[in-house]
Amino acid sequence: MAELKEARVPDIGDDKDVPVIEVLVKPGDTVSKDQGLVTLESDKATMEVPAPFDGVVREVKVKVGDELSEGSVVALIEPAAEAADKPSAKAEAKPAQKTEEKPESRAEAAPEAKPEPKSEPEPKSGPVQPSTPAMNAGNPHSPPVTFDAEALMPGKVPHASPAVRLFARELGVDLGQVSGSARGGRISKEDVQAYVKSVMAGGGAARTGGGGGGLDLIPWPKVDFAKFGEVERKPLSRIQKLSGANLARNWAMIPHVTQFEDADITEMEAFRKRLGEENKDTKVTPLVFLIKAAVAGLKKFPAFNASLDGDELVLKQYFNIGIAVDTPDGLVVPVIRDADRKGLLDLARELGEISAKARDKKLSSADMQGGCFSISSLGGIGGTAFTPIINAPEVAILGVSRSAMKPVWNGKEFAPRLMLPLSLSYDHRVIDGAAAARFTSYLSQVLGDLRRLLL
Template sequence: MAEIIVPELAESITEGTIAQWLKKPGDTIEKGEFIVELETDKVNVEVISEEAGVVSELLFGEGDTVQVGEVIAIVGAGSGTSAAQPQAEEVKVEEKAPDIPKAENAPITKVETTSDTSRPIASPAARKMAREKGIDLNEVSPVDPMGRVRVQDVSAHGSKQIAEPAKIVSAPTDDGRTTREKMSRRRQTIASRLLEVKQSTAMLTTFNEIDMTNVMALRSRKKDKFFEDNQVRLGFMSFFTKAVVAALKKYPYVNSQLDGEYIVKNNFFDIGIAVSTEGGLVVPIVRDADRKNFAEIEGDIGELAKKARDNKLALSDMTGGSFTITNGGVFGSLMSTPILNGTQVGILGMHTIQKRPIAVGSEIQIRPMMYVALSYDHRVIDGKDSVGFLKMVKELLENPEDLMLES
């Protein structure tokens, strides 16, 4: 008999929610095979069985909260890998569902060991999206020749259907007028942390606006050659990241955090880039942004954004940032007051670019303008530093050649 225990997840994570059992009592399981998917505050984690055998008992249900180190299932001795039971092994092989082959030329029909032939093979992110959208994975046609359903397959299947509300098992609709939907664990965590930040910091926001004419012109001139040389596209985020790093060097208190009676100034520049996903906002981090050029920053941002969309971010991708940039402009936001991220004392909010009449010398011209906002903890940062920081970001972005030359 073997116990399935919630593994150590990360230093700051002590519990998770059972998102989905991948095996049920009576199912045969191999050593190293996934048995349950856990949803944590930041990422989804699949837990494996350390022993082969038969699942004898599940001690918690889907949706239950479990603690690190807690026993959540029991695997008992049984058929599956024993050489003394060739007949059981033969029957089991016939029941196997398609999955990625164990060897390059192995038959696809002899891969995953499970007694449930109706259960499709899918990534955790695909299962999560299917649950949220009320999609039956058996109806999804995977692109993967090995038959594994991925997020892209679920998304493509959903776009072919008429939009329907997700099925809510635990909270049915009330007389057709309202639908009660339980918040996911990640959404609950986001909500509690945002509320905690609002209640535990002296947060203020200062605003400025940036004339994006020169950035847009420079990007237009350089983007084709940039892509040819680096195989990544030149976007606005690398300009903002480099401008933020330069401003943080001049105003180090903006790149700090409060620890009791101490202000801890960070001598590194790990910049969080907020990314919107199906499960909520996540903030993966571009490490050592001060040491990277535009191409390296754009490459990191692209890779992290893809991992976020595919629900493949690791905890290490989202911990230890010193400052955050969030871009509400991608959704059309003209102005907002971003909320601080965790223990950081500053966050920059970008917004949509909008053509507006402004005074240029003695003339009125139509220019592409962007409002920017710096939210900061007034306990650490005074108005002089906050305004100076944002003004420097503005000046650097209005003279973007300087940023590229410095890189």
């Protein structure tokens, strides 16, 4: 019997217990190096576990629904050289294939592959029933969430995964009222169910302290849309559900203010076109100049390169820029690391590579971590201004709209200039309006005269 080698999950950043959503190979399959074996989907990204070498898959160690971490064994592979010397390789693989694809295995895997339900859990998973009066949309309000300043500091936010937060929201549960039983006080789905059970036993939904400090919102409206015409229901993608939960949290918990500014990029655009003509193998977009300008702004105004951590402000000495990328499954924000150490052409090449990875669902969790400041550019689509939502734990995000030729007074006459609209959303707990105005003004100056980047 030839020696079989293990294919393991590579470095996937800080993620642990990432679920398998697709098994791409079966015993007997011939794989090449870097070919995907299984697909994992974390809270932040979808990624494939690649084959570490050429060979023949002899055994698949996981199934859909299993949770893997770095170092977990995915499959046993016979290296190509040894498999080639073994003429009966496929014949030996058949019994394993039958075992892998027996009806019982498929029946177990199928429920795991379905999209997460939007309604409450089935009775067998806990004490909560979909028709429970306390949870029914037409009955008492969901528990209000207290928005006092102390509770909104990042160090005081309940410790729970996005999936648990989504589950709690569906049941109208304030996680601030739930005690976590998992390691480090982390709140689990079972903790939420136990809390709901205790509330029901007490005769109604719990409310936060008196004084009207909570939002105390009325239930979300329930509408039978089909009464008004033909409809089609389409489940949200996992990325949409997770990003939606993060955006809702960030919008609710961060006091957003947006500062607007126009930058004269007439000379910058002329230089960009010349640079593109000289380097036809590299696509140079205006975004690379925005990255360099943002880095310069973060260096000049350190508060924008910071994060809140409890009662402390963490000032970062590195410059990683997140770039919002629109994909068919939703918005993702991969990170370009050490942007201060890279030239325009280097940034252009990396930006093209990471954008392609995002669209092809090849981003790893590590590609999405460590950002200091984000840029969301809608210039290729249109618009004149918008209010981007801050990507916590960052404290600011720059929105970019489509540039337009406008008449600008130069002291003697109106001259046509190419103006780029900028929209800076910032966390007012960390940054005040004057600092935001100075930051956007500085960005405008740098984009208007790139020589300032040399200062």
